[in-house]
C-alpha cells in the first residue's frame with residue numbers, strides 16, 4: 623500500500639484535457655517535484671491532490687483510503703493534507719507567532735505554546751517570531767505559511783510554487799526547511815515549480831508535466847541524464863541535441879526522434895587532435911561563474927561545452943564525446 627497516491631487523475635475544462643490520466647505515488651517523507659511550464663496543469667493537479675477540486679476521472683488515496691470528493695463535503699479538503707498557496711494568505715498586522723498560533727486557537731494554551739515554539743524552530747523562524755507578517759521577506763513569509771499549514775499535524779504537504787519570487791539565499795533556506803520537515807516528521811511533500819533547478823535539487827523523485835500529461839517520472843538523476851525526449855532534455859538544463867548522423871558510433875542513447883542528447887558538462891575540449899575528437903571552431907564564450915560556456919561550430923552542428931578557462935574566439939579545438 624502506498625502512502626499517498628494519485629490514480630489516473632483527469633480534469634477537463636471546456637472540452638480540453640487540463641490534466642490527463644496522471645498517476646504517481648509517494649512514500650512517507652518523500653519530496654516530489656512536479657515540473658512544468660506555465661499552463662501545464664500543475665496547480666489544477668495540486669488542488670485535486672488536496673481534495674479541493676473534483677477530478678473528472680481517477681482518484682486520490684491517502685494510506686489506503688480514497689479521498690472523498692470535494693463536492694460531497696461541506697468544507698472541501700482533508701484534515702491530513704495541507705496546501706500552501708502562492709499568495710501565503712497571512713494576516714499582515716499579526717506577528718509570525720500570532721499567525722501560527724491562530725491555526726491552533728481551538729487547542730489548550732500549554733500545548734499551543736509548545737507547538738508554536740516547535741514550528742518556529744522547524745521552519746527557522748525563531749529570530750522573526752515577534753515581527754509582524756507585513757515586515758517579513760518573501761522567504762520568511764513562505765516559511766510562516768508552511769509553519770501555519772503544519773500547525774495541526776499533517777501527513778501530506780502540498781506547495782504551489784514555493785520558490786516563486788524568492789532570491790537565491792531564501793531559496794536555499796527554504797530547500798533546507800522542506801528537507802528537514804520531511805526528514806523529521808515523515809511528511810510527504812509535493813511541490814510544483816517551473817524551475818528545473820529547484821525540482822532537480824530538492825526532489826527525491828520528480829515528474830514532468832506537459833499539457834496535462836505526466837511525460838516522465840523518476841529520480842532527478844534519471845530525468846537529467848536520460849530525458850524521455852527533447853522537450854524534457856531542454857526543460858531540465860543545457861543540452862546539445864545532436865543530429866541523427868552527427869556521431870557515427872552509437873555509444874550514446876538516442877531520443878525517440880533519433881537525435882542524441884548530451885549535456886555540455888559531458889563533453890571535453892582539447893587543443894590538439896584526439897582520436898575521436900570532432901574538430902570545431904569557437905563562436906562565443908560566456909562566463910558563468912564556475913566555468914565558461916563555449917559555443918562551437920562543428921560543421922552544421924552548434925555545440926555547447928563547459929570549460930574551466932577562457933578560449934579565444936575563432937580558435938580551432940577538438941571536442942571529445944567519449945566521456946560517458
Ligand SMILES: Nc1ncnc2c1ncn2[C@@H]1O[C@H](COP(=O)(O)OP(=O)(O)OP(=O)(O)O)[C@@H](O)[C@H]1O
Nearest residue numbers: 635636640658659660661662663664665666667816
Ligand atoms: N476553472 C478553470 N476553467 C477553465 N480553464 C481553467 C480553469 N482552471 C485552469 N484552467 C486552465 O487549465 C490550464 C492549466 O492551468 P493550471 O493553473 O493548472 O496550470 P499551471 O501549470 O499551474 O500554470 P501556472 O504555472 O501559470 O500557474 C490552463 O490552460 C488554464 O487556463
